[in-house]
Amino acid sequence: MEYFARTQREFVYKYVVLLSDTDQFKHMSFANYLKLMFLATDALFVCCQEEAFLAEYQLKLLKSKMQFRRQTVAGDQTLIKINSADILEDSFTLLYTFIIEGSGDLVGLGKQSFKLVQAVSGAGAGLPDKMLDLLKPIMVDESNLLYKY
Amino acid sequence: MNLTSFISTKTMAENNKIFVYDKLRVFFKHTDYYGAVHPYNFLEWTSYVREAFFSEMCGDFRKILESPIKMMTAKIELCTLGNSSFGDDIEGRFTTAQIKKVSFDVVVRFYNRQKNMVVCETRHTLVFIDSATQRFAAIPDNIKDAIVFYKDAELEAS
Numbered sequence A: 001m002e003y004f005a006r007t008q009r010e011f012v013y014k015y016v017v018l019l020s021d022t023d024q025f026k027h028m029s030f031a032n033y034l035k036l037m038f039l040a041t042d043a044l045f046v047c048c049q050e051e052a053f054l055a056e057y058q059l060k061l062l063k064s065k066m067q068f069r070r071q072t073v074a075g076d077q078t079l080i081k082i083n084s085a086d087i088l089e090d091s092f093t094l095l096y097t098f099i100i101e102g103s104g105d106l107v108g109l110g111k112q113s114f115k116l117v118q119a120v121s122g123a124g125a126g127l128p129d130k131m132l133d134l135l136k137p138i139m140v141d142e143s144n145l146l147y148k149y
Numbered sequence B: 001m002n003l004t005s006f007i008s009t010k011t012m013a014e015n016n017k018i019f020v021y022d023k024l025r026v027f028f029k030h031t032d033y034y035g036a037v038h039p040y041n042f043l044e045w046t047s048y049v050r051e052a053f054f055s056e057m058c059g060d061f062r063k064i065l066e067s068p069i070k071m072m073t074a075k076i077e078l079c080t081l082g083n084s085s086f087g088d089d090i091e092g093r094f095t096t097a098q099i100k101k102v103s104f105d106v107v108v109r110f111y112n113r114q115k116n117m118v119v120c121e122t123r124h125t126l127v128f129i130d131s132a133t134q135r136f137a138a139i140p141d142n143i144k145d146a147i148v149f150y151k152d153a154e155l156e157a158s
Helices: A002-007 A030-044 A051-056 A129-138 B003-012 B040-057 B061-066 B141-147 B153-157
Strands: A011-016 A057-068 A077-085 A091-100 A106-118 B019-025 B069-080 B089-097 B103-112 B117-130
Touching (some): A011 A030, A030 A077, A051 A057, A077 A129, B040 B061, B040 B069, B040 B089, B040 B117
Antiparallel strands (some): A057 A106, A077 A091, A091 A106, B089 B103, B103 B117
């Protein structure tokens, strides 16, 4: 774990759980954790969101999964760490580790696979350099990780 | 065999019923930059479908909510299979799988009536916890008695 922490880069998105995120059971409902995955993904690719890029490409979600280990309540400062895996010609996978800042308690593990397509034709599009420049520095070999996503 | 007759057949089988929640419609807030429904909405709708099932099919569901037995989502998967757009009517088709002592899976297939196809499928595992002891608890009888009739025929066959 120490080796992983010192050598592996990751993209980190921070979110403080708000009262409006929680339900009558006083914790955040499962759909909101998935929403956070989409928010964190948008934050990762914020430089790929100008009109010209969006007119040419569409990032399509193929599959999304998440497993939950711990509930969060209003005020919890949640860190969503993102790594990439399986980077191919027109597709890639993102791995999401949700932890509570400070305590390091694991909240959940997420995994989403995406395909980049041409916005007009829907045909697969090669990943442009501006995406690869974001994905490659945070790439991991999933089989070497402590957690199974 | 078209999908409608397929469902009718399934509904007739005593243990392979499908619960259909047909109050979903795509509004602007559900769409993304490209005019397609953002996948997140299917996760939110999954909770609508399952809670509609529990409310309608599990007797006094409010009584279960007031008990110490709490329901937790342990994991969830979503597969996108097609696009939906503004104005489309979506049915959430609820079935169950992997019914065990303290957990079961909920499968929701989202059928787009205008496009005549399943556009998304979610599957999540629910576990029951006794909040007093923080230990796993058996699925409440009201819920177990209902879900056994909705075992997913496709998953059972595979």
